[in-house]
Amino acid sequence: MTATILHNLDLLIFLTLLLLGYIAGSLSERRHYRSIETREQELVRLAVVTAEGRFDPEKVKDAFLVNGSVVISTDYFKRLLAILRNIFGGRVKAYESLVDRARREAILRMKEQARAGGAQMVVNLRLETATIGRSANRKKRIGSVEAMAYGTAVVIERQ
Amino acid sequence: MILTNVSSVPGKKIVEHFGIVQGSTVRAKHLGRDLMAGLKNLVGGELKGYTELLQDARSEAMQRMSAQAEQMGANAVVNIRFATSSVAQGAAELFAYGTAVRVE
Numbered sequence: 001m002t003a004t005i006l007h008n009l010d011l012l013i014f015l016t017l018l019l020l021g022y023i024a025g026s027l028s029e030r031r032h033y034r035s036i037e038t039r040e041q042e043l044v045r046l047a048v049v050t051a052e053g054r055f056d057p058e059k060v061k062d063a064f065l066v067n068g069s070v071v072i073s074t075d076y077f078k079r080l081l082a083i084l085r086n087i088f089g090g091r092v093k094a095y096e097s098l099v100d101r102a103r104r105e106a107i108l109r110m111k112e113q114a115r116a117g118g119a120q121m122v123v124n125l126r127l128e129t130a131t132i133g134r135s136a137n138r139k140k141r142i143g144s145v146e147a148m149a150y151g152t153a154v155v156i157e158r159q
Numbered sequence: 160m161i162l163t164n165v166s167s168v169p170g171k172k173i174v175e176h177f178g179i180v181q182g183s184t185v186r187a188k189h190l191g192r193d194l195m196a197g198l199k200n201l202v203g204g205e206l207k208g209y210t211e212l213l214q215d216a217r218s219e220a221m222q223r224m225s226a227q228a229e230q231m232g233a234n235a236v237v238n239i240r241f242a243t244s245s246v247a248q249g250a251a252e253l254f255a256y257g258t259a260v261r262v263e
Contacts, residue, residue, distance in 0.1 A: 017201060020201065020202065021201055021202060021203070024201075024202035024203065025202055025203040025204075028202065028203055028204045029203065032204070032205075052165045052166060053165075053169075055169040055170060057169075057170050057171070057172070058170075059170070060169045060170025061170070062170075063161065063163050063165075063168055063169040063170060063171075064161065064162060064163070065162040065163055065164060065221075065239060067217070067241075069210060069213055069214060069217070070205060070210050071205065071206040071209035071210045071213065072203075072204065072205050072206070073196070073199055073200050073203055073204065073205075073206050074200075074203050075200075075201065075202050075203030075204075076200070076201045076202070076203075078203070079200075105205075123165060123169075124163075124164050124165045126164065126240075126241075128241060128242075128243065130243040130244075130245075130251075144196070144200070144206055144209070146209070146210075146213060146243070148213075148217075148241065148243075150164060150239075150241060151164060152163040152164050152165050152169070154169050
């Protein structure tokens with residue numbers, strides 16, 4: 001028994017990591033999506049547009065730059081799925097949700113900063129993605145992705 | 160210093176242009192953070208160390224940009240853009256640029 005375990009140790013470690021990655025990864029993803037949805041509901045009244053917008057100079061009280069960023073990594077299991085996907089081609093669902101989560105989180109953080117400054121809207125939103133860390137230079141192994149959102153928060157004077 | 164990424168400052172009028180100002184910083188992460196990120200890579204989720212690192216670096220790039228604008232006698236920077244590039248393994252360059260103006 002012990003001999004078989006020792007003999008297949010590398011396989012065993014691999015399977016454990018895979019299982020751990022699958023369980024922890026899907027749990028954290030589900031939790032993250034739930035938190036994103038509730039916070040999006042809260043902040044739905046703060047308008048965000050990608051256009052510049054024209055404002056009546058007398059009504060604008062303040063304008064300032066806001067930004068939000070987040071670095072999210074995928075789990076072991078999904079990374080393996082994506083590597084397999086690379087062989088056959090097609091939609092890589094494992095990474096789609098990763099990038100989606102990162103962008104939405106970045107926008108939310110930006111909105112939270114705008115709300116803290118008392119703004120009613122954010123104009124000229126720009127989104128940017130970058131890969132950093134070890135994976136940045138090895139194109140084959142995308143591990144983590146950074147999303148960043150920035151815009152100009154505008155405080156409008158209420159009548 | 161007023162910073163915006165639209166072509167003007169909402170509610171104010173641009174009276175003078177000073178041209179492009181920029182600020183950049185190159186940061187590397189330290190080993191501890193890298194190790195933690197390696198572990199976190201197994202289970203997935205946010206890499207808080209990296210998020211913080213990038214935010215710090217970005218605010219420094221913005222500070223340098225503002226300092227340059229101040230030297231010119233500007234009181235606002237408009238049309239700010241950000242860019243990120245990885246210059247070497249494990250190091251990231253963060254870069255901010257914009258147009259220095261004086262508003263009233």
